[in-house]
Amino acid sequence: MNVINIENVSKSYIIKHNVVKQDTLRDSMTNFAKEIFKGKKSSEKEEFWALKNINLKIEKGERLGLIGANGAGKSTLLKVLSRITSPTTGELRIKGRMASLLEVGTGFHPELTGRENIFLNGAILGMRKAEIKLQFNNIVEFAGIEKFLDTPVKRYSSGMYVRLGFAIAAHLEPEILVVDEVLAVGDADFQKKSIGKMRDVSKSGRTIIFVSHNLTAVQSLCNTGALLKKGELVESGPINSVVNNYIQEISTNNLKREWLSKNIAPGNEGVFAKYLCIEATSGLYNNQIITSTSLKLTFDFWNELDQVKLNISVFLYTITGECIFNIANTGILFSKGVIRNEFEIPGDLLNDGSYFISIMVVRDDAKPIFFLEEALTFDIHDFREGTEWLGKWPGAVRPVNLKIVSSQLELE
Amino acid sequence: MKEGKERIIKAKFSVIDYWKEILEYRELFWILAKRDIIVRYKQTIFGLAWSVVRPLVTSIVMVFAFGRVGNLSEGVSIPYILVVLPGVILWLFFSQSLMQISMSIVTNNNLVSKVFFPRIIIPFSSFFLGLIDAVIAFILFVAMCFYYNVLPDWKIIFVPAFIILSYLVATGAGLFAAVLNVKYRDIGQLIPFVIQFGMYISPVAYMSEFVFDKNPSIYSWYVLNPVVGCIDGMRWAMLGDFAPFNWQSFIPMIVFICISLIVGIRFFRKHENSFVDYI
Known part of the structure; x- marks a missing residue:
């Protein structure tokens, strides 16, 4: 039985490209007058289709994961579904009965x-x-706020606030639950608790529509998936195949980026990215990066701050958004100019798969001033010798240099 | 909603479904109204006493400015504060309601952009907030009547009717303001300003007859202000034989309410589904 039937749903927004400023009623009126009397166009209107002809049927008890890049229309679809x-x-x-938790x-x-x-x-x-x-x-107990029941929530810690909010939502008993990235909040412990609760909900046979950037969470929670791209439904079906196709699509390698001037470079507080590159220092195989290839990351940036202590923090994520590691160096006093940072990732460390790197520039060892998210993406291809196992090697890392020593302790 | 019932969402849906749905959300309506009332006097020392202080002090100041300095109290057979108080009660209720209604969507934007419910319950949930003030001020008025020994007659039962009528006037204008305010925050600047000068073109501190006596030609324009009808009605109901019923201001008010409510609600309905796109 289909509980949700989406038929040819489209949503358009009118975007104005203003030729003249038009932020207040007065501007709008004077421009309106100008348009009438002088035939002057104050703005060019453009239709933007956030959703285009979406057709989707969702069955009772289905757990659907909505995936897609930023701006693909996931949130718009959720908003339309929840009637906002x-x-x-x-x-x-x-x-x-439907409840949406945005x-x-x-x-x-x-x-x-x-x-x-x-x-x-x-x-609400x-x-x-x-x-x-x-x-x-049950709500009070789940949230663990018995003591603070009669305290205004403005005095709550942010953790208590989130726990209470989730506890209420978790005890809703709708037939259809629409959830947007709410799991991204709270500490690890709480995330575990909330994912557990979501599993319970899904086991009870209710229909769930779930949106998240964390593909691992989507995969473990959902049984079907729908992939959106630029407002269109590209694919729907079993979650694993949808996720795999999506990963293949987005993991185009982005191994080198360069900005020729500060004006166009991303930057903040006097720090601007200049050059960013990841290259193999040894062990390419068929011109591909494989698990044994050692890599070198180079990051140059313009520094406009004089005599400041800066350091670099590198984050490595799997393409599904899980952080593998975060490494930082200690701050050094720099003068204005271009600063180069180099970082080596040895071979035989990472597993095969797609990864991305984010880089943060930190001032005085404590204050992040510039964060270049998803700065580079790269793929590591599989290569193995001396093993019969050909399936997907599990894990985010494959540190084959860690040796397991086996010996026969007793003879029978 | 019961299981098995199907809900269809498309660009437009019917009027009957719309009103049915509002009925379904009546619990939320009450809880939002309750929220506004509870929140209002949090962290205050005097709390509800403010509802007495505001009309009382406003009236005393007006008696001083208009009655004593402006000499309008000459020839008035009852204490001038009893003339002023019905006007002040109604004006405070009206201006507060208008303010609440016109700001309602923007102040609740965290709700509007995250959950669905018929948006129109937000402006209407402000009714009770002003009503509590009005009731307290009304008790103050009755106490004063006893103090001055000027007792109102049976017509006092019409007071709630004029309170409701003035709320409808505020709603008619407020719904437009609420919708426009979503896109143009100028409304947020305009409304306090309108409330400020509106008091002088409404018979708050004086009687509308006074305008007629001074300048009959302006008077025919003056009565078009729907608040004039409300305040004249309040005086008629609250002051016994002192103030006659004024049809000349009553009819324009009723016409204003009918037109503005119908057009206002339609305007609101037309735009409510796109609030989130502009807020």
């Missing part, structure tokens, strides 16, 4: 106490008062 904004054309048919603690009022906010937030998420009363103790 209406589609421009097409229609959706939804059977059953944020944790929606509508919490800082002046109200935890107790009052549970009722407020519950009502569509729970009846009687249901909230029934679940009240």
Whole structure:
């Protein structure tokens, strides 16, 4: 049985490219007058299709993961599904009570106490008062805020705030649950707890629509996937194949980037990226980077700050968004000019797969001033010798130099 | 919503479904109204006492400025503060409601951009906030009547009717302001300004007859202000035989309410689904 039927749904936004500034009612009126009397166009309108002809059927009990790059239309689709904004054309048919969780603690009022906010937030998420009363103790217990029930939430720590918000949402019992990246908040412990709760919900046979950048989380939670690209539905089907195709598509290597002037370079607070490159120093195989290849990362940046202590912090992520490591050096006093940073990743460390690197420039050993996210992406290809095993090598790293020593301890 | 019922979302849906849905969300309506009331006096020392202080001090100042300095109290058969108080009660209620309604969508943008519910319940949930003030001020008025020994008659039962009518006037204008404010924050500047000078072109501190006596030709324009009708009605209801019923200001008010509410609600409905795209 289909619980959600999305038929030909499109959503367009009008983007104005202003020729003249038009931020206030007055500007708008004077421009309007100009347009009428002088025939002058104050702005050029362009239609932007955030969603184009989406057709999707979701069955009861299905756990659908929505994936796609930033700006692919995932959030717009969720907004249309949860009726926050209406589609421009097409229609959706939804059977059953739906709750959408686009944020944790929606509508919490800082002046109200935890107790009052549970009722407020519950009502906002569509729970009846009687249901909230029934679940009240469970919510309080799950959030672990018994002591602070009558404290205004503005005095809560951010962790308590998030826990309370999630606890309320987790005790909603809708037939269809729409979740957007809410798992990205909170500490690791809480994330584990919330993923666990999501699993429980999915086991109970409810329909879930889940959006996240964390492909691992999507894969472990969902059984089907839908891939969006520039507002269009590219693929839908079993989650693993959708995720794999998506990874293949995005893992185009981006091994070198260079900016010719500060004006066009990304930068912040006097630090601008100049040159960024990852290259193999040894052990290429068929011109491909393989697991035994050693790599060197070079990062040059313009420094406009005089006599400051700067250091570099390098983050390596798998393409699914999990951080493998973060390495930083100690700060050095630099003068204005170009600063070069080099970093070697030895061979036989990383597993095969797609990775990306983010780089952070830190001032005075404590204050991050510039963060270049997803600066470079690269693939490591599989290569193995002396083993019969040909399946996917598990793990994010493959440190084959770590030796396992085996010997026969006793003879029988 | 019950299981098995199908909900269709498309660009437009019918009027009946729209109102049915508002009924479904009545619990949220109450809880939002309650929230505004609870939040209002958090972290105050005097709390509800403010609801007495505001009309009382405003009235005393007006009695001083208009009654004593402006000499409008001459020839008025009852204490002038009793003339001023109905006007002040209604004006405070009206201006507060107008302010709340026109800011409502923007101040609740965290809700509007994250969850669905019929948006129109937000402006209407502000009703009770002003109502509490009005009720307290009304009790103050009754106490004063006893103090001055000028007792109102049976017509006092019409007071709630004029409170509601003035709320509808505020809604008619406020719904437009609320929608426009989403896109043009100029409205946020305009409304306090309108409230500031609106008090002088409404018979808050004086009686509307006074305008007629001084300048009958301006008076025919003056009564077009719908608030004039509300305040004249309040005086008629609250002051016994002192103030006659004024049809000349009552009819324009009713016409204003009918037109502005119908057009205002339609305007609101037309735009409510795109609030999130502009907020």
